Amino acid sequence: MAPIAPMTTAVTTQDRVTSLGRLLDAKRADALGVFALPALAIVLRLAYAATLSPEIVITFEADPLTYDQIARNLVAGRGFSGASFYYPPGSDVPTAFWDPLYPVFLAAIYLIVGHSVPAVRVAHAVLGGIAVWLMYALGKRLAGREVGLIAASVTAVYPFFIYYSGQLLTETLFITLILAVFASALRAESARSPMWFAGSGALSGLAAMCRAEAFPFGIALIAWTAYRAGRAASASARLAALGLCCMALVMAPWVVRNQLTFGAPIFTTTKLGYNLYKYYHPLMTADQTVRVVPFPDLDDLREPQREAAMRADGLRFMAADPGRTLWFMANKLVLLFKLAPSNEVNQRYALLSLASYGVLVPFMMGGLVLAVRRGARFASLIAYVLFGIATKAAVFAGIRLRMQIEPVLILFAALALGTALERVARPRLTRLTR
Numbered sequence: 317m318a319p320i321a322p323m324t325t326a327v328t329t330q331d332r333v334t335s336l337g338r339l340l341d342a343k344r345a346d347a348l349g350v351f352a353l354p355a356l357a358i359v360l361r362l363a364y365a366a367t368l369s370p371e372i373v374i375t376f377e378a379d380p381l382t383y384d385q386i387a388r389n390l391v392a393g394r395g396f397s398g399a400s401f402y403y404p405p406g407s408d409v410p411t412a413f414w415d416p417l418y419p420v421f422l423a424a425i426y427l428i429v430g431h432s433v434p435a436v437r438v439a440h441a442v443l444g445g446i447a448v449w450l451m452y453a454l455g456k457r458l459a460g461r462e463v464g465l466i467a468a469s470v471t472a473v474y475p476f477f478i479y480y481s482g483q484l485l486t487e488t489l490f491i492t493l494i495l496a497v498f499a500s501a502l503r504a505e506s507a508r509s510p511m512w513f514a515g516s517g518a519l520s521g522l523a524a525m526c527r528a529e530a531f532p533f534g535i536a537l538i539a540w541t542a543y544r545a546g547r548a549a550s551a552s553a554r555l556a557a558l559g560l561c562c563m564a565l566v567m568a569p570w571v572v573r574n575q576l577t578f579g580a581p582i583f584t585t586t587k588l589g590y591n592l593y594k595y596y597h598p599l600m601t602a603d604q605t606v607r608v609v610p611f612p613d614l615d616d617l618r619e620p621q622r623e624a625a626m627r628a629d630g631l632r633f634m635a636a637d638p639g640r641t642l643w644f645m646a647n648k649l650v651l652l653f654k655l656a657p658s659n660e661v662n663q664r665y666a667l668l669s670l671a672s673y674g675v676l677v678p679f680m681m682g683g684l685v686l687a688v689r690r691g692a693r694f695a696s697l698i699a700y701v702l703f704g705i706a707t708k709a710a711v712f713a714g715i716r717l718r719m720q721i722e723p724v725l726i727l728f729a730a731l732a733l734g735t736a737l738e739r740v741a742r743p744r745l746t747r748l749t750r
Contacts, residue, residue, distance in 0.1 A: 517563040589622065589630065591711045
């Protein structure tokens with residue numbers, strides 16, 4: 317028995333050395349994911365912002381001008397008013413057409429530093445750094461530190477994310493918010509804490525105010541998270557109710573404003589009617605290239621009534637020719653996942669698309685398969701991607717709109733890359749330790 321003791325001591329010592337090494341690796345990974353990579357993201361975005369004009373940059377659409385117009389009106393005390401597609405170009409009227417959070421975000425910046433586009437880009441850069449940290453936290457919690465680091469690294473240098481950080485558009489703010497929604501939901505699920513459910517609900521409300529598509533998904537995610545928390549049905553119901561109440565509280569000022577302004581409790585926006593009318597109009601083409609369609613005479617109606625009338629017309633266009641409708645939806649899927657746009661685009665934008673999404677497509681698809689195999693833990697992420705695809709196919713699609721689901725696709729790509737690296741490294745490690 318005497319020879320056994322030294323061996324046991326040696327094994328114990330080795331275990332301690334291994335544990336210490338893992339602890340050091342964990343600290344190093346956390347330092348990268350929490351500090352270094354977010355800092356890199358901020359620096360890259362600030363460097364890009366320094367190359368831009370201090371004025372608003374218009375690329376393919378005039379949305380930044382309207383967001384800026386509404387923000388300036390808010391600061392000046394004129395309320396949430398600006399141009400709307402329901403009114404003639406250049407009009408300045410109370411509207412609920414635009415998602416409210418981003419103009420409010422701009423107004424907050426203008427209120428602090430004055431009307432400054434560079435200041436907005438600095439704020440976008442900071443949001444980009446927060447998004448990288450959230451991506452690390454998500455990847456780490458879902459599949460380990462290696463996947464978290466890969467996801468955070470990709471997000472930090474992703475050309476599309478850097479490009480849109482220079483634009484006065486909703487993408488940068490929404491990406492950060494939707495990642496925060498998923499991160500808080502995972503934390504709420506594991507902690508089973510009312511505080512985390514309240515936070516998750518509040519973040520879901522903010523995301524819905526930034527992009528209307530997040531409203532129905534946020535409700536479903538809160539309910540799913542409460543169910544996954546694994547408590548008794550009554551406890552899960554209370555947690556879900558708390559999350560939904562906090563979501564409702566965040567959205568309440570906007571709903572009340574719309575009720576007072578238009579006589580209707582609009583929860584998100586009045587965009588749906590316009591989009592359905594335009595993109596299924598008999599003169600519209602499957603590739604969505606028609607710029608203008610005949611606009612109905614709705615001058616005697618208020619904005620919510622205009623939206624309802626155009627939505628009814630749009631649904632009538634869809635029902636009149638189901639084959640055409642399905643063909644249009646199929647083409648919207650193609651437009652959503654194109655590697656590079658083919659119309660109204662400059663060469664740099666096309667290269668950005670290829671260098672971002674184009675490089676990662678195989679890994680995104682492979683990671684999606686792996687996520688499906690891993691089951692319920694990834695269910696909410698998979699559902700979000702499918703929901704996003706369905707809404708774009710049903711209404712309006714384009715490369716910019718793909719940005720709403722790209723953070724999750726990057727997580728899937730990181731899962732695939734992490735799995736591939738592990739399979740390559742494991743045989744080598746086995747040979748070295750023999």
